[in-house]
Amino acid sequence: MHALSFVLQYRKPQLFKALISEMSDNLFRPDMAAVTVEFGKKYIKRTRTMLEQETEPAVKQIEALKKLEIHFQEIGMKCVDGQAVAPYAVICHGDLWNNNILYKFDVS
Structure with missing residues (x-):
């Protein structure tokens, strides 16, 4: 789901925008x-x-x-503020499993 929405946003941005306009945060x-x-x-x-x-x-x-x-x-x-991280936002179904969270490691 997450990766697919990322690809959709890249390949068909208008369709992605239409989809997310119908969604709202549920968490x-x-x-x-x-x-x-x-x-x-x-x-x-x-x-x-x-x-x-x-x-x-x-x-x-x-x-x-x-x-x-x-x-x-x-x-x-x-x-959950997709606007703040666009174009890297994805559609998320609300689970917090470690494979659904993107980490950034900063050595400093």
């Missing part, structure tokens, strides 16, 4: 925001807890996850 609507945020925070906390239990805890990653947990709703809202 951060007023009736779903609390559930979405708590769900996200729960799994961030689980990940952080696993890292804390390691023989050599990943201190930087743990701190980053703490910040992510605190600011999850704000960050989540930015993540």
